Amino acid sequence: MNMLNVSSSPHVRDNSSTRRIMLDVCIALLPACIFGIVNFGMRALAVLAVSVITCVVSEYLFEYFMHKPITIGDLSAVVTGLLLGMNMPHTIPLWIVMIGSVFAIIVVKQLFGGLGQNFMNPALAARCFLLISFAGRMTSFTYDGVTGATPLALLKSGESVNVLRMFLGTTAGVIGETSTVAILVGALYLIIRKVITPLIPVIYLAVFSVFVLLFGGHGFDMTYLAAELCGGGLMLGAFFMATDYVTSPVNTAGKIIYGIILGILTGLFRIFGNSAEGVSYAIIFSNILVPLIEKITVPRAFGVVREKKSKEVS
Amino acid sequence: MSVLTFRGGTHPYDGKALSRDAAIEELKPGEELVFPLSQHIGAPAVPIVEIGERVLAGQKIAAKAGFVSANIHSSVSGTVVKIEPRTVATGGKVNSIIIKNDNLYEQAPPINDKNPEDMTDDEIRAVIEEAGIVGMGGAGFPTNVKLTPKNPEKIDTIIVNGAECEPYLTSDYRRMLEYTDELVKGLKIALRLFPGARGVFGVEDNKPEAIKALKNATSGEDNIEVAVLKIKYPQGGERCMIKAVTGREINSKMLPADAGCIVHNIDTIASIYQAVYEGRPLTRRIVTVTGDAVNSTHNYYVYLGTNMRVLIDAAGGFKTEPAKVISGGPMMGFAMYDLDVPMVKGSSSVLALSRDDVSGSAESPCIRCGRCASACPEHLLPMKLAQAARHNDADTFKKLYGMECVECGCCSYVCPAKRQVTQSVKSMKRMIMAQARKEAKK
Numbered sequence: 001m002n003m004l005n006v007s008s009s010p011h012v013r014d015n016s017s018t019r020r021i022m023l024d025v026c027i028a029l030l031p032a033c034i035f036g037i038v039n040f041g042m043r044a045l046a047v048l049a050v051s052v053i054t055c056v057v058s059e060y061l062f063e064y065f066m067h068k069p070i071t072i073g074d075l076s077a078v079v080t081g082l083l084l085g086m087n088m089p090h091t092i093p094l095w096i097v098m099i100g101s102v103f104a105i106i107v108v109k110q111l112f113g114g115l116g117q118n119f120m121n122p123a124l125a126a127r128c129f130l131l132i133s134f135a136g137r138m139t140s141f142t143y144d145g146v147t148g149a150t151p152l153a154l155l156k157s158g159e160s161v162n163v164l165r166m167f168l169g170t171t172a173g174v175i176g177e178t179s180t181v182a183i184l185v186g187a188l189y190l191i192i193r194k195v196i197t198p199l200i201p202v203i204y205l206a207v208f209s210v211f212v213l214l215f216g217g218h219g220f221d222m223t224y225l226a227a228e229l230c231g232g233g234l235m236l237g238a239f240f241m242a243t244d245y246v247t248s249p250v251n252t253a254g255k256i257i258y259g260i261i262l263g264i265l266t267g268l269f270r271i272f273g274n275s276a277e278g279v280s281y282a283i284i285f286s287n288i289l290v291p292l293i294e295k296i297t298v299p300r301a302f303g304v305v306r307e308k309k310s311k312e313v314s
Numbered sequence: 315m316s317v318l319t320f321r322g323g324t325h326p327y328d329g330k331a332l333s334r335d336a337a338i339e340e341l342k343p344g345e346e347l348v349f350p351l352s353q354h355i356g357a358p359a360v361p362i363v364e365i366g367e368r369v370l371a372g373q374k375i376a377a378k379a380g381f382v383s384a385n386i387h388s389s390v391s392g393t394v395v396k397i398e399p400r401t402v403a404t405g406g407k408v409n410s411i412i413i414k415n416d417n418l419y420e421q422a423p424p425i426n427d428k429n430p431e432d433m434t435d436d437e438i439r440a441v442i443e444e445a446g447i448v449g450m451g452g453a454g455f456p457t458n459v460k461l462t463p464k465n466p467e468k469i470d471t472i473i474v475n476g477a478e479c480e481p482y483l484t485s486d487y488r489r490m491l492e493y494t495d496e497l498v499k500g501l502k503i504a505l506r507l508f509p510g511a512r513g514v515f516g517v518e519d520n521k522p523e524a525i526k527a528l529k530n531a532t533s534g535e536d537n538i539e540v541a542v543l544k545i546k547y548p549q550g551g552e553r554c555m556i557k558a559v560t561g562r563e564i565n566s567k568m569l570p571a572d573a574g575c576i577v578h579n580i581d582t583i584a585s586i587y588q589a590v591y592e593g594r595p596l597t598r599r600i601v602t603v604t605g606d607a608v609n610s611t612h613n614y615y616v617y618l619g620t621n622m623r624v625l626i627d628a629a630g631g632f633k634t635e636p637a638k639v640i641s642g643g644p645m646m647g648f649a650m651y652d653l654d655v656p657m658v659k660g661s662s663s664v665l666a667l668s669r670d671d672v673s674g675s676a677e678s679p680c681i682r683c684g685r686c687a688s689a690c691p692e693h694l695l696p697m698k699l700a701q702a703a704r705h706n707d708a709d710t711f712k713k714l715y716g717m718e719c720v721e722c723g724c725c726s727y728v729c730p731a732k733r734q735v736t737q738s739v740k741s742m743k744r745m746i747m748a749q750a751r752k753e754a755k756k
Contacts, residue, residue, distance in 0.1 A: 116682060
């Protein structure tokens with residue numbers, strides 16, 4: 001007989017894998033990507049393709065030259081590439097896309113230790129980096145050949161917007177964020193596949209809604225609220241970036257606090273800030289708070305009575 | 315009654331269909347029987363027989379040494395040939411009494427010949443103690459100690475653990491089906507010691523026949539009920555069982571008695587019946603032989619001390635080369651490097667698998683998906699505990715309640731990055747406990 005394998009229990013594993021989770025996220029992003037390509041044309045496809053390819057290649061090259069195991073097979077670089085591409089206007093020069101992708105993978109992800117170690121969402125950090133570096137190009141939007149503002153910017157300057165078009169996504173904006181319905185379809189897939197729980201997005205959107213109703217200056221105006229919810233990167237951010245495993249709290253209490261902070265920050269940035277947008281900065285800022293949040297929200301272990309209480313009892 | 319459960323846990327492939335329908339068969343033990351002196355928690359028993367001495371089946375061959383310890387009896391008649399260290403299923407070597415079977419099965423006098431109805435509580439406890447009965451779910455805590463809690467008046471629930479949540483195992487299931495009345499009588503003995511308590515059979519709802527049999531057998535009993543538990547691993551863990559049945563929680567520093575409960579394994583209750591009603595000490599138990607690498611699957615009634623190879627040979631040997639042979643279930647059992655090990659009081663199964671999930675999967679970085687935290691029945695954050703363990707950071711580990719881990723294996727099972735989460739936490743626990751012992755000695 002051959003040698004028997006010996007290891008510490010448990011001796012069985014389920015069939016989940018990191019790759020399968022990342023593949024599910026890619027599948028969930030497809031509706032919004034496809035809509036973006038239909039909405040903005042083949043130029044959007046070029047942006048997405050360059051972004052994904054640059055992310056994967058930079059991960060490969062970095063790991064190759066650093067003599068680390070090649071991990072592009074886990075598809076996490078593909079997710080980063082897709083998210084980054086979806087967060088750019090389709091008119092962006094492709095070399096900017098490449099700079100953003102390299103920044104996301106090398107600086108934000110690999111230099112901090114690779115998958116699971118980055119304290120900020122790589123795609124969002126890269127987007128903010130590009131927003132600062134190429135402010136004009138990152139915020140100039142054309143739609144149907146006409147340069148114009150996004151619905152959210154129009155809303156901020158007091159003009160009226162078409163909420164139905166915002167929900168469907170036939171408006172100006174970055175490639176992947178305009179269609180609320182396409183994003184929700186993808187989000188539903190992730191929830192059904194149990195890749196994400198709806199906890200963070202639901203709390204995020206609820207707190208944001210309350211903030212807008214209280215401080216938005218429009219009173220109890222449901223149309224205004226709907227436009228704020230469907231506009232900008234809120235839906236994409238809430239379902240696909242705020243739920244990023246690596247950069248969000250792991251425990252339930254932490255997730256609730258994280259969602260509340262996100263809602264308040266997004267409201268603050270959007271209503272009181274200069275820009276109509278606020279989701280990216282809100283998420284990045286909250287990412288940095290995650291270790292602190294987790295530190296103060298260690299869940300009570302089963303059967304353990306917290307010390308204060310046990311003193312009362314005795 | 316509604317279906318009871320706990321928060322956390324997971325649903326591994328249960329494999330019970332392989333051996334569920336195999337009726338209990340008696341298995342003769344072969345020539346050489348090995349009786350490790352430590353088959354229980356506490357001090358090893360002390361041999362009371364000499365090499366060359368003839369012993370009878372049911373004769374005490376090693377006596378308990380201390381309050382938490384247990385007697386050991388020979389399961390066959392024969393001659394003591396050696397007393398030497400032998401390999402046991404958990405991997406180590408344990409000093410053992412080796413007996414050569416004379417195949418006569420000549421019985422020693424019974425340890426109890428009184429009518430159970432006429433016995434006092436102390437006499438019953440004494441018989442259980444004499445019979446060497448320990449918790450047969452694996453931990454091996456002496457049963458008479460369990461039945462002698464500090465505050466006996468506070469015990470209001472005696473739970474018989476029929477969850478059998480470990481995948482593949484069916485020995486308790488067969489016992490519930492085929493020895494239903496013995497179990498009810500065994501539980502009634504335990505209940506006699508605690509007049510204020512109710513008795514509860516806790517059974518997972520994937521065993522409807524066992525639930526039906528127990529319900530029929532207890533229909534006339536006012537103080538015994540059958541609790542139907544939702545199928546989920548580790549429902550049979552003591553803490554999860556108490557939570558599901560009573561809603562109470564205990565932690566690592568508490569005993570079930572602190573929650574008013576005593577929890578017994580199915581085979582333990584059957585052994586109590588046999589000791590008190592039939593005067594037989596604990597010398598046999600039911601062991602499941604199963605897995606996809608054995609030729610046929612069985613539930614054997616084995617003589618303790620039987621070599622594991624006897625069970626495997628009786629099952630027709632291996633169908634395919636096994637990659638892993640496990641004593642116990644796949645979640646908490648022990649993988650063995652050597653099949654020459656004896657069946658002991660805590661042996662529940664011999665599981666031979668043709669494929670090893672562990673060696674076939676490489677670890678990748680933790681992506682903080684949180685699945686381990688959702689699966690943890692102790693509501694811990696296993697990914698953070700494993701990280702603290704890797705950094706050898708005992709303070710953080712303890713602050714995150716790492717010592718509460720019950721080592722059920724759920725976190726490793728569900729991990730998509732295939733990380734050895736349970737294993738890291740386990741070793742850190744061992745290190746902290748060893749450190750604490752060292753400091754206590756100073």
